[in-house]
Amino acid sequence: MGRAVHGEGARIVFRPPDLTFFVTARTDVPHVLRLDSGRPGPRVGLVALVHGNEPAGARALGRLLELGVRPVRGALVLILAHPEAAARGVRFLERDLNRVWDRLDEPADGPELRRARRLRPLLAELDVVLDLHTSRVATPPFLLTGPTDKAAALARVLATPPIVVRDHGHAAGRRLIDWGPFADPARPETALLLEAGRHDDPASVDAALSCILALLRHLAMLDAETASWLPPPRPRPVSVLEVTRTVTVDRGPFVFARGIRHFALLPAAGTLVARDGPRPVRTPHDDCVVILPAHRPRPGRTAMRLARLVEGPLPAATEVTVTPAQTKGRSAR
Numbered sequence: 544m545g546r547a548v549h550g551e552g553a554r555i556v557f558r559p560p561d562l563t564f565f566v567t568a569r570t571d572v573p574h575v576l577r578l579d580s581g582r583p584g585p586r587v588g589l590v591a592l593v594h595g596n597e598p599a600g601a602r603a604l605g606r607l608l609e610l611g612v613r614p615v616r617g618a619l620v621l622i623l624a625h626p627e628a629a630a631r632g633v634r635f636l637e638r639d640l641n642r643v644w645d646r647l648d649e650p651a652d653g654p655e656l657r658r659a660r661r662l663r664p665l666l667a668e669l670d671v672v673l674d675l676h677t678s679r680v681a682t683p684p685f686l687l688t689g690p691t692d693k694a695a696a697l698a699r700v701l702a703t704p705p706i707v708v709r710d711h712g713h714a715a716g717r718r719l720i721d722w723g724p725f726a727d728p729a730r731p732e733t734a735l736l737l738e739a740g741r742h743d744d745p746a747s748v749d750a751a752l753s754c755i756l757a758l759l760r761h762l763a764m765l766d767a768e769t770a771s772w773l774p775p776p777r778p779r780p781v782s783v784l785e786v787t788r789t790v791t792v793d794r795g796p797f798v799f800a801r802g803i804r805h806f807a808l809l810p811a812a813g814t815l816v817a818r819d820g821p822r823p824v825r826t827p828h829d830d831c832v833v834i835l836p837a838h839r840p841r842p843g844r845t846a847m848r849l850a851r852l853v854e855g856p857l858p859a860a861t862e863v864t865v866t867p868a869q870t871k872g873r874s875a876r
């Protein structure tokens with residue numbers, strides 16, 4: 544059963560992922576599955592459905608289980624972060640679960656804060672976390688690292704996918720990958736966020752699974768047979784982009800300039816990229832790369848990131864996103 548969401552030239556059909564393998568799992572936290580090798584080693588969290596309308600990550604976890612992948616050392620913890628939102632096919636119920644991780648000790652309540660607080664002790668036991676997302680914009684898969692060098696180093700060595708974006712999160716609130724020990728450069732715990740592709744593209748599931756397997760191989764957690772399925776690791780050019788400015792919507796309405804595309808390269812500093820109400824938004828430097836222009840930019844939220852390519856080839860630019868005037872309907876928030 545799918546639910547159609549209309550965007551510019553694209554019709555995205557949301558099909559809820561099959562969550563039965565989690566519902567039947569015996570665990571102390573609902574929708575969390577632990578696969579413990581019984582041997583010492585890294586404790587790795589694979590997180591899906593932080594955004595309920597992004598089922599590809601959950602499908603990748605389902606495939607991982609169907610393939611019979613089990614850790615040969617350490618432990619794997621599979622986490623469906625927001626199954627309630629997923630059941631309704633919405634990004635969140637009250638607030639974005641990927642913007643609350645600096646607010647867990649505030650008195651506020653709600654379904655997202657309750658779930659985040661429930662997951663927190665479990666996340667605190669993990670050494671490495673891979674948080675699986677998809678996007679409304681068509682995009683080649685890429686890894687978001689946050690600001691730490693340890694996350695960027697892990698993303699580079701995985702090189703699966705071979706595009707790495709170093710960024711600084713969002714003004715609207717802290718992401719899971721920027722929470723606690725993951726954001727602390729003095730601690731070894733590391734978290735990455737995969738943008739696996741467009742929400743409804745089957746290739747996004749493949750991209751998520753490839754990234755998971757590359758991570759598990761890197762951590763020597765796969766048995767020899769599973770590792771043999773994978774192409775041998777080989778050096779390949781990795782594109783590294785460093786976000787130089789996170790553009791947050793001030794007053795709005797926020798309208799992108801013509802031709803602003805995801806991964807578009809704007810050669811000249813001062814190029815108009817958008818208008819935020821009466822205020823023009825311009826590129827702060829030469830050779831500025833636009834990253835994930837928002838589907839529906841709203842005051843206080845990230846409209847896009849602007850970045851500098853610091854290494855490797857420029858990823859191919861993809862389809863322009865939609866502007867506020869073109870988007871109506873509550874399902875696509």
Ligand SMILES: [Zn+2]
Nearest residue numbers: 594597676677
């Ligand atoms: Zn997401």
